[in-house]
Amino acid sequence: MVHLSAFARVLDLGGTFVFAISGAVAAVNRRLDLFGILVLSFVAGNFGGIMRDVLIGAIPPAALSDEWYLLVSLAAGLITYFSYAGVDRLRSPMLWFDAVGLAFFAVVGAEKALTFGLNPVMSALLGMLTGVGGGMMRDVLVNDVPQVLRSDLYAVAALAGASIVVGGHLVGISYRASAVVGGIFCFALRFMAIRYAWHLPTAALSAQRRAGEGPSAEHDAPPGT
Numbered sequence: 734m735v736h737l738s739a740f741a742r743v744l745d746l747g748g749t750f751v752f753a754i755s756g757a758v759a760a761v762n763r764r765l766d767l768f769g770i771l772v773l774s775f776v777a778g779n780f781g782g783i784m785r786d787v788l789i790g791a792i793p794p795a796a797l798s799d800e801w802y803l804l805v806s807l808a809a810g811l812i813t814y815f816s817y818a819g820v821d822r823l824r825s826p827m828l829w830f831d832a833v834g835l836a837f838f839a840v841v842g843a844e845k846a847l848t849f850g851l852n853p854v855m856s857a858l859l860g861m862l863t864g865v866g867g868g869m870m871r872d873v874l875v876n877d878v879p880q881v882l883r884s885d886l887y888a889v890a891a892l893a894g895a896s897i898v899v900g901g902h903l904v905g906i907s908y909r910a911s912a913v914v915g916g917i918f919c920f921a922l923r924f925m926a927i928r929y930a931w932h933l934p935t936a937a938l939s940a941q942r943r944a945g946e947g948p949s950a951e952h953d954a955p956p957g958t
Contacts, residue, residue, distance in 0.1 A: 740909055741841050744916075745782065745795070746805050748837030752867045753778030753806040755830040757813035763875050767814055773874060774810030775803065778834075781866025785842050785859055789849040828927055831868055831880065835891050836919040839864040840912040843895035844902075853899045860895025861888055864919075886926035886933070894919025 756777025760770040779796035786794035796802040842863025846856035869879040894915040901911025
């Protein structure tokens with residue numbers, strides 16, 4: 734069986750912890766009970782990694798076979814539950830914890846995909862999926878539109894960080910160096926997007942608005958047109 738290096742495992746557990754905190758914060762904000770907070774912590778911290786492992790054939794997934802992932806997730810949930818006032822003092826805590834987890838998971842997801850023999854393009858995409866998966870499921874469970882669909886440069890930041898790891902692998906740079914560069918770049922891109930509202934181009938007019946303007950447009954149209 735292929736195993737992650739000690740450095741990659743530390744990143745994976747680090748991503749699990751910070752994403753689990755973001756899940757716990759979301760649960761507290763929705764006034765879930767302690768059990769709900771712990772469930773959302775585990776889901777947010779591990780769902781992306783579980784999807785990655787299933788897709789690359791790392792069965793059973795690390796989150797289900799290594800008790801450290803469960804313990805780290807529960808610790809994050811309990812810390813948030815008992816110290817929420819301290820966590821909440823941070824500016825937009827869920828966004829920042831989410832950004833850190835995104836960076837950790839993007840670089841470790843790409844490395845694990847490469848380790849299991851995936852080609853560079855698929856490895857970069859798996860890194861992105863690892864980064865966005867937990868946050869997507871967290872948002873779905875609290876009935877929010879997933880951040881990956883509405884946040885500025887979310888999946889793009891994860892893909893950029895994962896691509897740096899893949900590029901480093903292709904040119905023979907050590908994983909430790911490429912992971913540090915890729916993680917910092919991913920976080921920096923997400924940070925700047927949050928701070929300065931960077932975003933990809935969007936449609937000029939929503940379908941809902943077009944539908945709403947349809948009847949009035951027809952009513953205002955000159956006779957015979």
